[in-house]
Amino acid sequence: MTDLDISRAWLVDPAAGREGPGDIVVRDGILESVTWLDGADADGVDDRGVVVAPGFIDLHAHFREPGNEDAETIASGLAAAAHGGFTTVCLMPNTTPALDDPAVLAGIRAAADASGSPVRALAYGTVTAGRGGETLAALGELADAGVVGFSDDGAGVGSAALVRSALAYAGALGLPLVDHAEDASQTAGAEANDGFVATVLGLCGWPAAAEEVAVARDLAILAEVVRDVPAARLHLTHVSTAGSLDLIRRAKAAGLPVTCDITPHHLALTDEWVAGSRRWAWDATGDPWSDGAITTAAYASSLRVNPPLRSAGDAAACREALLDGTADAVATDHAPHTAVDKDVEFGLAANGISGIETALGVLLAVVDAGLIPLSRAIEALTTGPAAVLGTRFVDRPVGLVEGEPADLVVFDRSDSWTVSADALVSKGKNSPVIGRQLSGRVLATIANGRLAHEAALEFS
């Protein structure tokens, strides 16, 4: 079992609402002691060095097994998750076959067990049979088998009538509907955010309104369904536009049971990147042609993602939503793809970013820019997603609790790493930040008392 001693680090315990200098000791996988330091003992320790936080929880990842094991397997995905500091992942059901049957979930669990990884693999079931968008999947059987919610991610739920049924039926099962908000009638052939960059590059636009129409639809239906089914819950994943976040903010203020997550790339990248700019969202002007920001070739297919990278204003709205609590979590939407599916023309490339290993680094770029406090970033990766999942699936406190099996990540904000195909553990090398230096190298990830990933530290 794992032993670990870390002294004079910056401890972040979002469950206790506490952060500061401290020491931790892990013995035989148990977090034996957490010692908060003050006075002279704490001198020279700040939040810019080694940080210890609870293990991260990813509400949204694609591990491609079963069906596309060339892109990712459960084993390679769990290893990548550990490299990124995640100790729990929630897998989307758009596999082949789709996770619309308990047998598929059993296969995923067997693969996770066989991998030997201590990272916990949870999974969503589909909303509709075969993700076909026509009839409800076997929601009750899937709930009994242990899915954490229902999603047809990759596409929106096929019709408003199905959203209504799914919210009610899943709500009665105590599980959320997790919707990928996209009005498909507005996104046929869409390649990039509908805006100046897409217009200049001749790419078919994916309008913000296509997301906002679906968000508004879901919220209007939710408001009615909760009258009959008070336990109904809606979670909107990878929300990307200012308008969507405004709708969600108002719905939350009105007391509707809605939660949402945002990806690191929608916080920090913009559609300027598709034109060949590589500046962070907070430095973007929206017109990289006129201010010399284009530093690399346009149309890099690693940037093709759904929902697409948005404007600088949308990215700012995403950060604002994370700050004010409108967004509950940061989720990676880790979407690995093979070179065969990705190293092709932009408009023919598969949608998705391999992001579970770079999520922390990209989020720390937001923190480094002074736009989000470190503590809020950690919350969005730990207690935030834990609250979305609920105590049914997260039955231990998400914090630095003595006497519990250690479930934590240790990373060093003063140490950076260069993202490269070789440095990524995931089979998916489709990352737009390849070649870039990210801070916050993960030194160790301990999941459920066992070492899941280690970098430079020596362990007994």
Next chain:
Amino acid sequence: MTVSDRAPVAIEVPIVDSPPEEQAVGWSHRHLLDLDVVSWPEIELVMRTTDAMREVLARPIAKVPALRGRSVTILFYEASTRTRVSFEVAAKNLSADVVNIAAASSSVSKGESLVDTVRTVEALGADLLVIRHAVSGAPYLAAETFRGSVVNGGDGWHAHPTQALLDLYTMRSRLPGGSVEGRKIVILGDVLHSRVARSNIWSLTAAGADLWLCGPATLLRGFEAWAGRGAAAGRRFHVTSSVDEALRDADVVMALRIQRERMASGLLPSLREYAARYGLTSARLALARPGALVMHPGPMNEGVEIAPDVAAGTQSLITEQVTNGVAVRMALLYLLAGAVGPGRRAAE
């Protein structure tokens, strides 16, 4: 780009009878993918080099040995007659070897990726690769892989830089004063799906033209925002769905092709309504200045976006565009070959 950038500059025009590597000319681009990165002096250089190529074309034997030993591969993933043949004739006039690949007859139809096809073409000895593709940005992917020069022969809705340059050349050759500066130039039709319109925006705003884009509102989506950005960056143009406003006192009217699938996707009611409201008829052309120039990048739907009598009328430059296209493409192949230099393969 500001107006002052268009001040006269000393342009060193190459002697096009000789190989380009023996010339010191102000062309630095290895690829021609779009005009967004091409400066005004470089456009002027293309225009002046095109003059030299026109002189070659006027000779009894319209051929120079400038690109002897160079291989030009023309890789077209979309059907095309005029552009493909234009590049082929241009390359042959420069004594280059020419290989034509139509995607339908190659291993592309067996599922070979663009990257693999480009590697194969390169292994077969291509120095310059002219590519046309239905997906916007495809030539950028080819350029990432190919060690020689890539020329964009038209990609999706995005760009058709050689067309825009031949359009500019044709306008300058016919407008009094030989300049488009301050001239009202109207691009009329399906702007949204037009690579010709997009490339012309870069070149005509750089040239200081009074550029107007006109079409049904559904086919102008996003261009008002581009016009706003353009104005802020000194590349002003206008966008309107009023054909009368656009055509009034125009110096040049360029009609764009309308494709039938626009009706299926709900962007237009019918071709009949389009022809009635936006078709370039002689009655509409009368709104423009007397003798205004009529252009079309082809292929035309006569009776839809342009009336047959206008297309064939005395103001039409449509066949002249085709002739100039050969000279412009000769100039570009020449300049690009000079940027890469000879013996590229031997050096590897």
